[in-house]
Amino acid sequence: MGFNRIFAAVALSLVSSLSLAADADEAIRKTLQSLQPDLPIEAIAESPMPGLYQVQLKGGRMLYASADGQFVMQGYLFQFKDGQAVNLTEQAESVAVAKTINAIPVSEMVVFAGKQPKTHITVFTDTDCGYCQKLHSEVPELNRLGVEVRYLAFPRQGLESQAAKELANVWCAKDSQEAMNRAKTQQSVADVECDNPVAKQFALGQMIGVSGTPAIVLANGKVIPGYQPAAQLAKIALESN
Template structure:
């Protein structure tokens, strides 16, 4: 019995050392590349010898045990002819945690009294489809959807749009200022410490390439405008 316990202990110790070597090799490879995003976790995948590299922004890479090969792309599991995007599932969960971690006080929120779920929209006040979506804010609220706006001025943080969005976030009534801007009306210039630049950077990190970029509560991304009824159904299905 003691021999059995000793053998099991040695095997566990060996496995721990092997895993430590794998993690060290992968991290060293990324360090040599001056990889711009920090690694939050490294774990095994269903594919022998392939390891999942979870980045701080929620995105995923894959690497070989020796760290000599890195792969960017979707890992698809095929069971009985049914494809399942494992990469998308992992990324959505992690990105959802990042997006849902934005403090409420840093967002412009339009909420019903009893929301069924929420969406986070990276928006640009000069974007045509962002304005169209905002016209349906009332409909979304009536359907039980809380809309949380984050800033993503497409022209960059030094643009006139970013300046206007900064004034919105600094306004006494952010909702009214957002609505004025989305209607093409002027917004009173105000300056204060605001999260516009930080949210723009976060949006870029999680894969926002255009606006509106709509994230469901579970982290699933809907790129672009959808009518209120369809968007509400998708939001409820992806809580």
């Protein structure tokens, strides 16, 4: 077979593959949007598993679907290789979450940096959450161990709750660190109004799958649900950096 014929065969194969991918994209989108019209689809692509497509949602979460869109599933996709099981879903979601979280301006967070941070964690927090208060009491120890703590607001009872108002007061305070310290020790925080990011951060938390507080996001995007003691959390955070 001459070079021109080989080139034509390759080109035809590529066009065919692109056409199949486009058809799959359209079919999968049609199915998902019929289930939820406002589903925030970021991208659709072939997964490492032949015949299965991965649907990346805005914020990081992943769905899987058949090429014709008739089958959709949510769960973990593992690859077994050389006796090891690799969670491909968790890897992909962590990359997307890290990109999303690390793009948030630090000015929109309440940050406890410490003197020489080696890594950071981002914590979706509430004011009336007992384990959030416990974690906050260990922030100085986390800072001492080299972990910067960045807070995002997540009023788990909703934006009309008292906690949402308290979080807004914290973010609007002239000294947001001091206001956070007061809120986490069940002291009152002065009512202040400003253009705050509480609603936006709450929506972001829901988008990446946060359902309770504290929800801790490591620098690499891995989400740890729930409280972890300072020493253990610092070890995990530093090892994942």
